[in-house]
Amino acid sequence: MDGSTDLARGPDPLAALRAATHTRHEELDSGLPIGKDDASLADYAAHLTLLRAWLLPLQDWLRRFDDGPQADARFASDARLALLQADLDEPGMPASAVPAHAAAWPEDASPAWRWGVAYVVEGSQLGGAVLYGRLHARLAPHPLRYLKGDEAGPGPRWRAFMQALGAHVRSPEEIADACAGACAAFDRLLALRSSMP
Template sequence: MENHQRVDDLFSNFSFDSPAEYRAFLKAHARALMPLEQLAMPDSPRLPQLMEDLASLGETLPEPLETTAHAGEGFRWGALYALEGSRLGGAMLERRVPAGLPRAYLNSVHGQGSWIAFQQALDEAADGGGQDWIDNAIQGAQAAFALFAAGAAAERVSSHG
């Protein structure tokens, strides 16, 4: 998915070599995570862990990005797909975090079998929802990726002037 690659590219520009860069990375995620978790209602939200990491670095939550409210269940599942998938990326990124920096957010990975269970639940919901549901789910995932991209762009601007 093109939007996913764009988000990966934007976040790959954040270096974890300094606390300031890592703070910017976490704040970029926070800007998107706040509205997305409110919209998607994940079973295991990660905002508390993100707040914990930011507090450990002397930061508070930044202003959240605005998202268009969408009542469709397919849209919610699409956003949830992007959120849950970002846990997989977080597990990979956690390895780059230097010793001494907090990792609660990136360590918020899926329990054994839970990613597969999520995918099965998503498939079942899609099977019962029809083409409109699937179209809305794609829109939800794209909206989630766009929020993460906007968060990354906002923090690149604020941390680099």
């Protein structure tokens, strides 16, 4: 495929999102105890507690909209949060400090901005699958439900999400808005992480 075909297709939202969030993504990954070689069940509990503090208000906020990524039931996160809570409720799971509350999400966020936020949420599942492969034997018998996800793994959902994002976020303005939403999603998660002891 030559460059003219790429130009005819227009801007690439995925490339823009990756570039916009690269530094934040690295900062988050490098600072999570769950990513260490000697990660423990206590580290997993802290990870889940952090994600719950991020995802619960995020999900409540997203439910207020019926357009953008919220128009597609394939990308609902109720099942994901149920797995997260089931892992926290598992017998023998250590308690973890709850991070401070994050700032409220904007009431007037555009669909493109919310596609950017959803990009971060959906992408986190890819990282979860990698962590599951690395930790499931080490942290057994805990089932690590949240990291494992469903039997199909995160790949099919991620591909469907990227296809939908590419269909709805096309103009340079929409892509810039999506990048701003993705950066905000990372910034809120980083702020929560820094508030934990």
